[in-house]
Amino acid sequence: MASSDSIKPRDVCIVGVARTPMGGFLGSLSSFSATKLGSIAIQCALQRANIDPSLVQEVFFGNVLSANLGQAPARQAALGAGIPNSVICTTINKVCASGMKATMLAAQTIQLGINDVVVAGGMESMSNAPKYLADAREACEFRGFLTNGKFSYFDKRKMVGSSLVISYSKIIFWNFKSTVLILYMKPNPLISRYSFLPYFLNRKGSRLGHDTIVDGMMKDGLWDVYNDFGMGVCAEICADKHSITRDDQDSYAIESFERGIAAQNSGHFSWEVVPVEVSGGRGKPSTIVDKDDGLGKFDAAKLRKLRPSFKENGGSVTAGNASSISDGAAALVLMSGEKALKLRLQVIAKIRGYADAAQAPELFTTAPALAIPKAISNAGLEASQVDFYEINEAFSVVALANQKLLGLNPQKVNAHGGAVSLGHPLGCSGARILVTLLGVLKHKNGKYGVGGICNGGGGASALVLELMQVARVGPSSL
Structure with missing residues (x-):
């Protein structure tokens, strides 16, 4: 039993956590949006912390x-959990580290x-990630002016100001593209009174014929934009x-x-x-x-027979030894030590330190080996003092x-x-790995x-937790 002396006023205390089950791709949770899943996790974490949502001062949530x-997915999740309209909410996108960065x-x-009371975490519904129709916007291409029936070509490089266009064409906004100016016009019945008019040519955007659909999940979540290949190729590079x-x-x-099945x-x-x-x-109950969807689909023999997914000849990364596409959310209620003691709440753990690191994009797989030692040092600890690690299994590799790089005991990971x-x-x-680590x-x-x-x-984040054993010493004062 730890005493209140072990908790300082500005210590970051975790007083409530929750996560949804991890739903498989198009699986048990696919009917929920990411924001709805976020609301469920936040609401449960607050209930477990035994605090009223009105105490929350800010929300950081990854997506x-x-x-x-x-608009504002984090705010949707927060308001859906009963957090007041007055609370500031920010959505964090650091790709896979979003939920942890939100917590940091x-x-x-x-x-x-x-702040004294903050909700953090992350949410995703990969099942509901849309597909994009790229270049489907329409606009007109501004080529010049018709002045008294004569055409004058417009060169944006010689443009000093746009007062003429604004005055007589009632333009809402504009942007530059290639060597011409793209204008978005507002109808003006008086424009015919003027002897000079802007001249437009060509339809822009989607033309006659077929278009290419872009998978939003791949484009924004699973693709290395710097090298133009899938993240699984990075895993193959790491394995080699x-x-x-x-x-x-x-x-x-x-x-x-x-291990997952045993824990379940x-x-x-x-x-x-x-x-x-x-x-x-439709009337069904x-x-x-x-339970997590993935644990019910385990077949060791089948896993070993799967074909490589990212490298045909000599590849080693498969759908079986890589992480699965999933839906879920996790939330943590953070509170200052001063506030937690005042409310006589149970403190589950303290956040002792954290850090980020980065290297070449294609080497993102081993960036945790840079971030973890930094976080341990920032926590004022030695690696020998750490009892357990959670290293996200984006891929088994x-x-x-x-x-291997950190010299860790596999039984502790x-x-x-x-x-x-x-x-x-x-x-x-x-955020999920922090909840599981606790x-x-x-x-x-x-x-x-x-x-x-x-x-x-190419990045990574790491965070150090200290488990506490502080029990409630009386009813919380909300």
């Missing part, structure tokens, strides 16, 4: 595939004395560089499933998962989803390579399974834990 969600930013506001074989990856993936069967995930009621539709077996909803995972520390009697997660573009 990567925001297209078609509507929330922690900073508490450490700086800006660090001599990690197909068998190594398959064996790791199988163990991830076995032991009831360890019930501490973190909030059951979700899913409507049956609703169902309760309280990611966990294996970072274990992802003790309850990881993204390969549970799922990897992009904007959610950084469960690991709780059930395995650990004190210090480190979560690390890589992200597209």
Whole structure:
């Protein structure tokens, strides 16, 4: 039993956590938007913290595939959870590390004395990521002026001002493209009174014929824009560089499933998962989803027979030893030590330190090996003091390579399974691994834990937790 002396006024305390089950692609949670999943996680985390939503001062929530969600996804999730309209909400996109970065930013506001109660986390519905029809916008191409019947070509490089155009054409806004000016016109019945008129030519955007549809999930979530290839190619580069074989990856993936199934069967995930009621539709009864979809699809023999997904000849990364496309959300309620003690709340853990790191985009897979030591140092700890690690299993090779680079004991990494077996909803995972890490520390009697997660573009984030054993000493005063 820790005393209140171990909690300082500006310590960042975690007083409530929750995550939804991880739904498979087009699986059990596919009928929910990311923002709805976020609302479910936030609402449950607040209930578990035993605090009223009106106490929340700010919300930081991660989300990567925001297209078609509507404005301000984090705010939608917050208001849907009953958080007041007056609360500031910010959506964070650091690709896979979004949920963890949101937690880090929330922690900073508490450490700086800006806030006392902040909600952080992340959400994603990869099942509902839309597809895009690129270049489908229409506009007109401004070529010049017709003055008294004569055409004068317009050269934007010689343009000094646009007062003439604005005065006589009632233009709303404009932007430059190529060597001409694109104008968006507002009808003006008086324009015929003038002897000089802007001249437009050609329809822009989608032309007659077929168009190419872009997969929003691939484009904005799973594609290396710097090298123009899938993230799985980066995993293949990592496997080659660090001599990690197909068998190594398959064996790791199988163990991830076995650990996840064992944790589920032991009831360890019930501490973190909030059951979700899913409507049956058309008069059918609703169902309760309280287990991660991926754990029910495990077949070790089949996994070892899968073909490589990203490299035909000699490839080692498959759909089985990579993380699965998923839907889900996770939330954490953070509070200053001063506020937690005042309200006599149970403190689950403290955030001791955190850090980011980055390297070449195609090497994002091993960026956690840079961020994790920085975070441990920032926490004032030594690596030898860390009891358990959560390293996001974007691919099995990611966990294996970072274990190898950091010299970690595999038994201390992802003790309850990881993204390969549970799922990897992009904007959610950084927060999900923190919630799972708390469960690991709780059930395995650990004190210090480190979560690390890589992200597209070459980055990574890491965060250090200290599990506390402070019980309520009286009813909370809301």
